[in-house]
Amino acid sequence: MVRSTYLFGFTLGAAVLAWAPLVVSGQTPNVREAIEALVYDPLEWSPPAPERHEVSGVTALLLEDRTLPLVTVLASFRGGYGLFGRDQYAATMGLPALLRYGGTATASPDSVELLLEFYAMQTSFQSGGVSMGSTLNTLTGQLDESLGLWWELISDPGFDEDQIEIWRGRELERVLRRADDPGGLAYSAFNRLLYGDHSIGWELDAEDLAPDRTTPEQFRQIHARIFCRENLTLGVAGDIAWDDARPRLERLVRALAPCPEALTASAIPEIRRGGGVYLMERDLEQAVIIMAHPTSVRLADETQFFAATMGNAILGGGGFSSRILQRVRSDEGYAYSASSLWTTPRRYDGLIGAITRTSPENAVPAIDVILGTMDQMRTSTPSAGELKTAVDRIVNGYVFNFQAPEQIVQRMMLYVSGELPDDWLERYAEGVQEVTTDDIRQVFADHLRPEEMTILVVGDPDRIGRDALARLGPVTVLEPQTPN
Amino acid sequence: MNHAAVVLATAIAGAGVGATPLLAQQSMGERLPVREVVLENGMTVLVLPREGAPTVSFVVRFGVGGVHEHLGTTGIAHLLEHMLFKGTNSIGTRDVAAERRLFVQMDATHDTLLLARAAADASRVSALEARIEMLEDSARAFVLPNELDRILTEAGARGMNATTSSEATTYFVELPANRAELWFALESDRMSRPVFREFYTERNVVIEERRMRVETEPGGLLYEAHLASAFTMHPYGVPVVGYMSDLQTLSRRDVEAYYRRFYGPDNAVVAVVGDVDPDQVEGWARQYFADIPRGEAPPPVLAVEPPQRGERRVTVEWDAEPRLRIGWHVPSGLDDDAAAIAMLGSVLTGGRTSRLHRRLVMDEQLVTGVYASTGPGTLFPQLFQIDAIPRSGRSIELVEAAIYEEIERLVATGPEERELEQVRNQVEAGNVRRMTSNLGLAFQIADSQSLLGDWRETFRWSELLDSVAAEDVRRIAARYLVESNRTVAVLRRPGS
Numbered sequence: 001m002v003r004s005t006y007l008f009g010f011t012l013g014a015a016v017l018a019w020a021p022l023v024v025s026g027q028t029p030n031v032r033e034a035i036e037a038l039v040y041d042p043l044e045w046s047p048p049a050p051e052r053h054e055v056s057g058v059t060a061l062l063l064e065d066r067t068l069p070l071v072t073v074l075a076s077f078r079g080g081y082g083l084f085g086r087d088q089y090a091a092t093m094g095l096p097a098l099l100r101y102g103g104t105a106t107a108s109p110d111s112v113e114l115l116l117e118f119y120a121m122q123t124s125f126q127s128g129g130v131s132m133g134s135t136l137n138t139l140t141g142q143l144d145e146s147l148g149l150w151w152e153l154i155s156d157p158g159f160d161e162d163q164i165e166i167w168r169g170r171e172l173e174r175v176l177r178r179a180d181d182p183g184g185l186a187y188s189a190f191n192r193l194l195y196g197d198h199s200i201g202w203e204l205d206a207e208d209l210a211p212d213r214t215t216p217e218q219f220r221q222i223h224a225r226i227f228c229r230e231n232l233t234l235g236v237a238g239d240i241a242w243d244d245a246r247p248r249l250e251r252l253v254r255a256l257a258p259c260p261e262a263l264t265a266s267a268i269p270e271i272r273r274g275g276g277v278y279l280m281e282r283d284l285e286q287a288v289i290i291m292a293h294p295t296s297v298r299l300a301d302e303t304q305f306f307a308a309t310m311g312n313a314i315l316g317g318g319g320f321s322s323r324i325l326q327r328v329r330s331d332e333g334y335a336y337s338a339s340s341l342w343t344t345p346r347r348y349d350g351l352i353g354a355i356t357r358t359s360p361e362n363a364v365p366a367i368d369v370i371l372g373t374m375d376q377m378r379t380s381t382p383s384a385g386e387l388k389t390a391v392d393r394i395v396n397g398y399v400f401n402f403q404a405p406e407q408i409v410q411r412m413m414l415y416v417s418g419e420l421p422d423d424w425l426e427r428y429a430e431g432v433q434e435v436t437t438d439d440i441r442q443v444f445a446d447h448l449r450p451e452e453m454t455i456l457v458v459g460d461p462d463r464i465g466r467d468a469l470a471r472l473g474p475v476t477v478l479e480p481q482t483p484n
Numbered sequence: 485m486n487h488a489a490v491v492l493a494t495a496i497a498g499a500g501v502g503a504t505p506l507l508a509q510q511s512m513g514e515r516l517p518v519r520e521v522v523l524e525n526g527m528t529v530l531v532l533p534r535e536g537a538p539t540v541s542f543v544v545r546f547g548v549g550g551v552h553e554h555l556g557t558t559g560i561a562h563l564l565e566h567m568l569f570k571g572t573n574s575i576g577t578r579d580v581a582a583e584r585r586l587f588v589q590m591d592a593t594h595d596t597l598l599l600a601r602a603a604a605d606a607s608r609v610s611a612l613e614a615r616i617e618m619l620e621d622s623a624r625a626f627v628l629p630n631e632l633d634r635i636l637t638e639a640g641a642r643g644m645n646a647t648t649s650s651e652a653t654t655y656f657v658e659l660p661a662n663r664a665e666l667w668f669a670l671e672s673d674r675m676s677r678p679v680f681r682e683f684y685t686e687r688n689v690v691i692e693e694r695r696m697r698v699e700t701e702p703g704g705l706l707y708e709a710h711l712a713s714a715f716t717m718h719p720y721g722v723p724v725v726g727y728m729s730d731l732q733t734l735s736r737r738d739v740e741a742y743y744r745r746f747y748g749p750d751n752a753v754v755a756v757v758g759d760v761d762p763d764q765v766e767g768w769a770r771q772y773f774a775d776i777p778r779g780e781a782p783p784p785v786l787a788v789e790p791p792q793r794g795e796r797r798v799t800v801e802w803d804a805e806p807r808l809r810i811g812w813h814v815p816s817g818l819d820d821d822a823a824a825i826a827m828l829g830s831v832l833t834g835g836r837t838s839r840l841h842r843r844l845v846m847d848e849q850l851v852t853g854v855y856a857s858t859g860p861g862t863l864f865p866q867l868f869q870i871d872a873i874p875r876s877g878r879s880i881e882l883v884e885a886a887i888y889e890e891i892e893r894l895v896a897t898g899p900e901e902r903e904l905e906q907v908r909n910q911v912e913a914g915n916v917r918r919m920t921s922n923l924g925l926a927f928q929i930a931d932s933q934s935l936l937g938d939w940r941e942t943f944r945w946s947e948l949l950d951s952v953a954a955e956d957v958r959r960i961a962a963r964y965l966v967e968s969n970r971t972v973a974v975l976r977r978p979g980s
Contacts, residue, residue: 031669031673067536068920117835169875177805177873286695319637321633333686333692336693357696359695399640400642403922
């Protein structure tokens, strides 16, 4: 259970006023003392929980909410570009766009557009490394028309050749324009450096987008492997009860073919280790800096994971309350944004590192500040106040996990597909409250190695200072990938 | 009324908001139970209680932005926005008096620095910059860094931020509902007793923000060049983030004077939306804000952009793929023609079946995207803008010509009723969807109250769109989208 003083009880308007009005003639009030004297009633409130059902073997979650005449239906499918080969990468990446815009077996793309716009339905299609998803948001009164059209897009797509060509042209243009965005350029290069030819490091290029890799047949093959019954999880949120939702969901499930065969898990990436300094030369007013190295902390119900998340919040993941932004921005004025990252995938190693952008002249000083700040995290414990800030944000802000019914259902669907327990959010809130400052120092001591950072700088070497950069280690110059 | 509109009307009528015959004529938005409180000092507070998770969203909108600047102090509204996160007399400091003593020395040194820069005395400039840095470091010994952020973060706040536009500076945050009073205590303190500490460091942060958003971003460069060319006189032509040379010279005194002039409570609208008791919120508003004295009356913006008498063209050379931006001068967002102008934008680029999207993106595949908008503000005559991203190998000239052809076709025949109906349906559905977000609603009613003098006006927009006829769209396209009234900006690679 979450920290007892913040139990979710809520009494409207019962917060206690404990201090006098601010502006008193002739006095300057001490607001810090005044707000410390404020007393807050606990929130007497029970977080809504979705009902969990099964429809023809498919898990379906429902959260009824009658506030507005809107229904959101969510479909999540196991399967993404990480589960297919590079020769199918483009077709897998393009699948969401082609489902949305490629028409259906019975309706041309134009007809679909007219209907979607006429009924003002909102749909979205997303893809990731191991899953794909789609969402429909519609007015309750149009649920049946909307649901029918949306599911036809998903289950019986047309993959119109003209639409494929339009998508292909747009993606080729994105490849060409990648170099226009220094941040995007840096992320691409950094992912290639660390993940090599693993799917995590892939980005679409002209070879992927060759016509023979993006035929309607290619899309159909991938579609059949992913958008099938056994890969599906459903969610419904909004203005509908289960008795009304059930028959509709059953129709959706029945319209999907069974999966031809199960998809195999993606390969475990071999992440580059050993560090190094890399430079991509670009004549820019600002240098982009990314640094990271692999760590073995995984998402799990254990102290190490919770200590890593709280430690990252203190290091640089917690905005202005964290050290990196404080040092790089507030103290030095080097950058508008600076943050740390600590990713914790479940099956393979994650990354710990940092990101910022600064004027070329301040690039190396900013790197020094970040590395120094990191080093402190493994040699000394953070203050109790820093840990309190990080934990209080999670505990007191717990209610923000329940602002919208579709947000709650979507999170629960992620737990289902990610094989996390239904009460993971509550466990997380409990876990972070048990972290000590010693746990945080220990997790950094065990897992953070600033000297093993792979550091990439995209910028003007003459203004950055070649000698200054070389002081960080031998510099390898990377050539930007030239689109063909 | 078509089928979809009937469905929408039925759905909205059934939304559970109590209705009398009179109220039934109002939209769902207009019937929201917003309590409007105007304090003695002129500050307007809007309170909208909503069911759902026990959270509350706060928005404070000051009617001040880029249009209230002039050359030499561009970017000051945005810099002030940054400075208001630095604390107050009591928040963010261990000893404000000691800080202030150092401010005097720092600011005097800065005055001297500006003179040294003007004299191009490099060694003196360097020495003075080092002295300012040293003094700011000394003052930092008395600072509790980012204390405002820490207090709100520990309270569980989400999304604390601010934004500055041509006409407004808006501060926002969300809190658990039981901590609502904390916001009143902190915000009234910030509004009445801010201290602009760490000023010169924060000015550097804003300079880095400009580098990120404009000087390394092709779209930002083109946007800035386009507005500067289209507006020769009106401050809409000045970038909200400020010119680099101005950012390098703005002083703490400049920002303090600007704050005093524009940040009075009578220039502020507060919106509180979420799981709150309106009586209690009104009580807190009176308790915490009512004693803040009125500010100076902000001077009106009197600059008027003279009529454009001939096409203007501007080229930005940059090592990036090409972009195109076209703008035509049109009336303000408060004008009777505003709804027809919005309808024109939707007919041209609103959705995949819109005219320009269909032709340029789908049929001829000249561009990857084409987007119409109005801007950069609302209150003054503005631009109707079209942005296009040409596909590789397609000439910008071809794209431009196709856009003009489609406009001519629209002027010749006007839009079809089907096109207008589609836009109206989208707007109606959008009205319902906007009700899902406390923060979105808080922004909407605060903007409407501040800009239009009535929070309900924003919800009347669909009625105005309903009243737009095909001939209105044709008429305004014919009147405004003409060659002599347009400014065209192109971004190309050097030598291309």
